[in-house]
Amino acid sequence: MLLVTQGREPRRQLLLKPAPGSKQVVSAIHASSVTVETGGTTRRAPPAPSTRMTFIIHVQSVSPEGDTRYDFTLDAVDLLVHPGTSEQHVDEVRKSLAFLPGLTGAGLSGWRGNTLDLKLPAHLEPQRRRELQDLAKALQFVGNPFPQEAIGLGARWDQPLYGSGPVGTQGTGSFELFSLEGSRAGTRFLIQQTSKNQPVPAEYQTRSDSSERMMIRSQTKGETVFRLDRLWPASSEMEMRVQADLSSEKEDPPRRLKVITDVKVRLEEKDR
Template sequence: MSLRPRLRALCVPLAAVALHLFGCQPTDGKSDAKPAAKTEAAAPKTDAPPAPVAAAPDVKPATPAAAPNAAATVGQGSVVTLIEAGAEPREPLRLKLTAGQEQAMVMTMRMGMGMQIGPNAMPKTDIPPMQMTMNLKVSEITGEGDIRSEFSLDKIEVLPDPKVPAAMVDQLKSVLGTMNKMSGTSLITPRGIVKSADFNMPPDVNPQIKQTIDSMRQQINQMSVPFPEEALGIGAKWTVTQQLDQQGMKLDQVATWELKGRDGSVVQLASTIVQTAAPQKISAPGMPEGASVSLDRLDSTGAGTNEVDLTRVAPIKGDMNMKSSIAMTTDANGVKMPMTMDMDLNLQISGK
């Protein structure tokens, strides 16, 4: 569980690389397209009580629920707003991990994309399914009770798909193969608030992947799922509002979480996510002189479910679906070209 925010973030650079590789792939052999709440600011380190070095704090007994719509700023500018406290009995949601815990996790991503550049429309293209096997480990519980974790990407595979040409599969394999043995670290609070997170890339990693991940370090730090401070019961709902800087674009993201069930340390969660962006210039590195890209519109929505054991490193299982629609305009020395892109993404996670 402690590494889940950053592992989920892995799918974004993978998707970006896949789009870079296949966004310009012709499907017919032709190459006609190129590619109102009460808000309270929380101090960064006051959300986790002191805890023994060997373990994160225990879950406290049920306490009276705070008034709904209480909000607090946490982590990298995230705002957590409690909408409903849920039914009795109520308990806080807290991670209870111990140093030395280790677990494997498998993440499978499937994606499809359609694109139109000027008058040239491309039909939806299915990207080969990608599957990653990772090793997760809790390296330390700090004196403040924070959880220091690490992960390594032990295996990444491109799964066969009869709908996808073999040449496309081979091309993706050659790029993603350089990600093997990628690793990373994170420091989060028992509430799931990310204090720091980073990737360590192999020296021979493909430049397409390196550039994408380098540009997303801020978002990696922000892709947490903070729990509210208050005690929660079944039916509890809260939102996490963030402003992200992704691939040179500034996005607004609102995730809504609901506690659907709980049995001891095992909880069932449902989530929805909405991303939007105002029209803006995109700071795209490597653009030729005299060229620019403007974002005209971005709309992204998703929904998912998760089953999590608060005492385990990896989630028991998870499933998320997202749909994104992006409209941009390129300007090359006064010659403007509109481009739209629609993408479907499915992400499945299971712990071993």
């Protein structure tokens, strides 16, 4: 983490330090849409239901350095159905998510890094397992977001990002402290990541000659409000756009495809 500017006085060191044994309930609403562009034609995918996931977080311990061990349970998953969504699609999504309520995990969060392990069913199909592992990677950013130095309003800092998985990306997260009052701190963020132009991973190839290539670019922006006595945010809103450019130069004419996924996430702490 690189501090760009400390911001205005008064300054203080900010650290999320929840009480051991404390409980937090957080609701996260996730909505997405997909647009496909090819051959000069743009097509929107059929609307998909949004999901509302309710997490229950239990803080197990907090070290003097601020490292927090916690576990969580995905208590409930509800579908929010948009007008025009086919009943068959709703049923398919509901069936695919049926095993999620009761899913558990354990994490460690602190300045030295975050880790999160999900306890996934052994019989889980590979694609669903990958999706949940991606969710775990996203949730690894939950935890202390502040630099170790004392900061004040207007402080800015950067965080290098190194992705993993079948299509690794690199980028930077830029943050700004826009509000600070008592035990509440608000940050704005802009996260940009890009992959190399590389062969399509084997599990996504449609040709046997491995000639297909792809490049991923993503941008995420939003605002988050933290309570310093809580581990997960009190509230957060973010918008993310992921663009995948795919090509197959050996086809005649060469195939070029652009898939754009827009995601909105709203997270809010609930009364216990």
